[in-house]
Amino acid sequence: MFLVTSEVERILDEFTRELAVVITVDPSSRTERERLIQAIARELEVDIREEQVSELVIATAGLNLHQLESILLETYYTEKRFSVGRIKTLKSELVKKSGVLEVTDPRATFDDIGGYQVNKDFVRRYIINVLARPDRARRLGVPLPRGLLLFGPPGTGKSLFANALASEVNLPFINLVTENIYSKWLGESGQKMKNAIRLAEKMSPAVVFVDEIDRFGRRGQAADSAGEETRRVFSQFLEWLGRPDREAIIVGTTNVPEHLDEAFTRTGRFDYKIPFLYPGPAARLDVMRVHLGLASANRRPRTPLAVPEEDLLHYLRENVVPATASFSGAELEEVVTRAKRNAFDRGAEAVGPEDFDESVRSFRIDTRQRKRTIENYLDEARRLTDDQPFLDAIQAEMGVTDAPRA
Numbered sequence: 095m096f097l098v099t100s101e102v103e104r105i106l107d108e109f110t111r112e113l114a115v116v117i118t119v120d121p122s123s124r125t126e127r128e129r130l131i132q133a134i135a136r137e138l139e140v141d142i143r144e145e146q147v148s149e150l151v152i153a154t155a156g157l158n159l160h161q162l163e164s165i166l167l168e169t170y171y172t173e174k175r176f177s178v179g180r181i182k183t184l185k186s187e188l189v190k191k192s193g194v195l196e197v198t199d200p201r202a203t204f205d206d207i208g209g210y211q212v213n214k215d216f217v218r219r220y221i222i223n224v225l226a227r228p229d230r231a232r233r234l235g236v237p238l239p240r241g242l243l244l245f246g247p248p249g250t251g252k253s254l255f256a257n258a259l260a261s262e263v264n265l266p267f268i269n270l271v272t273e274n275i276y277s278k279w280l281g282e283s284g285q286k287m288k289n290a291i292r293l294a295e296k297m298s299p300a301v302v303f304v305d306e307i308d309r310f311g312r313r314g315q316a317a318d319s320a321g322e323e324t325r326r327v328f329s330q331f332l333e334w335l336g337r338p339d340r341e342a343i344i345v346g347t348t349n350v351p352e353h354l355d356e357a358f359t360r361t362g363r364f365d366y367k368i369p370f371l372y373p374g375p376a377a378r379l380d381v382m383r384v385h386l387g388l389a390s391a392n393r394r395p396r397t398p399l400a401v402p403e404e405d406l407l408h409y410l411r412e413n414v415v416p417a418t419a420s421f422s423g424a425e426l427e428e429v430v431t432r433a434k435r436n437a438f439d440r441g442a443e444a445v446g447p448e449d450f451d452e453s454v455r456s457f458r459i460d461t462r463q464r465k466r467t468i469e470n471y472l473d474e475a476r477r478l479t480d481d482q483p484f485l486d487a488i489q490a491e492m493g494v495t496d497a498p499r500a
């Protein structure tokens with residue numbers, strides 16, 4: 095008996111699937127897409143250059159021929175041409191239907207991240223520059239980077255950094271939505287994961303972002319049947335992570351590195367494990383500058399200031415920076431937001447030092463708790479990072495001696 099289906103997991107239960115031979119057909123090959131694009135262009139009498147064809151072939155990776163055809167026709171009838179931008183939008187809608195992947199254009203760059211210069215430099219040297227010159231890297235036997243783990247306390251900009259990295263390397267940003275993998279139908283999650291991996295590989299090279307990757311593989315997970323399914327999905331993911339021919343660059347983040355299964359942190363799974371500790375003094379000023387729209391090449395609109403920029407920066411450096419030791423980037427953003435709100439509230443048209451003064455006075459964090467948290471993440475950084483100079487530079491930049499005032 096032969097069955098042709100796009101949803102094998104809905105038709106056959108797990109046991110029957112084990113008995114059957116399941117052949118998975120790739121959505122489409124480059125050549126097939128190229129031929130179809132040229133055929134459709136001829137049919138519609140659209141003049142299309144060679145470079146445009148290859149651009150379209152790349153933009154439509156991961157689609158099957160039927161989807162490719164309907165997307166091309168749709169953009170042609172709405173825009174009278176094959177618009178790559180429109181194709182990207184339509185494609186991301188289609189991919190979203192898989193339920194597990196989301197494709198977005200990156201929204202941030204390194205300029206939107208205040209501080210973390212050591213991390214930016216490290217990633218630029220070992221990831222961005224290598225990806226920019228893959229042939230040169232190959233000649234020297236330098237492996238292409240394929241996996242990064244960003245870890246540190248919440249709100250230090252790990253998710254933001256992953257997003258910015260995709261735009262710095264100029265690759266699509268695919269979000270693997272971990273919470274959607276675990277289906278309520280037993281046995282389905284494995285299939286979903288398998289499809290997601292296949293689709294992500296088809297769209298690669300791409301940055302595959304796995305936010306809060308610890309959700310996958312936690313230590314000491316329950317051994318019941320739901321636990322067993324979780325283990326299965328986890329081992330599929332691990333297998334992908336360790337596969338030598340993987341093209342997707344996986345960037346995972348976690349706030350709880352101590353919960354990660356050891357299999358994740360073993361050497362070889364991720365090329366680099368990068369700590370995101372609390373920002374040091376210079377970095378804190380930088381984060382505030384970003385959120386005031388004062389950083390260079392920043393996309394944020396410039397906040398109107400009640401005093402000259404130099405004077406405000408001086409005030410922030412002398413007063414706000416010392417008062418915000420061990421605040422996270424997200425908390426510093428909140429300090430800036432509160433200052434803006436204070437200015438609004440007093441009827442002013444511009445933000446001044448007094449607004450920051452009030453903001454800092456109203457914003458409290460639990461400093462004793464925070465001291466323990468800092469120690470904890472420092473321990474994790476020492477445990478997971480195998481690059482001593484990098485670790486030293488991070489500790490210096492993050493002002494490890496710059497402890498919160500009790």
Ligand SMILES: Nc1ncnc2c1ncn2[C@@H]1O[C@H](COP(=O)(O)OP(=O)(O)O)[C@@H](O)[C@H]1O
Nearest residue numbers: 207208248249250251252253254381423424427
């Ligand atoms: N270094 C930073 N520079 C600028 N903004 C930051 C920074 N860190 C955090 N933020 C702000 O806080 C928000 C939340 O940070 P996020 O990336 O989600 O942190 P994490 O993933 O580490 O928990 C960001 O979207 C950004 O607005």
Ligand SMILES: [Mg+2]
Nearest residue numbers: 252253305347
């Ligand atoms: Mg995050």
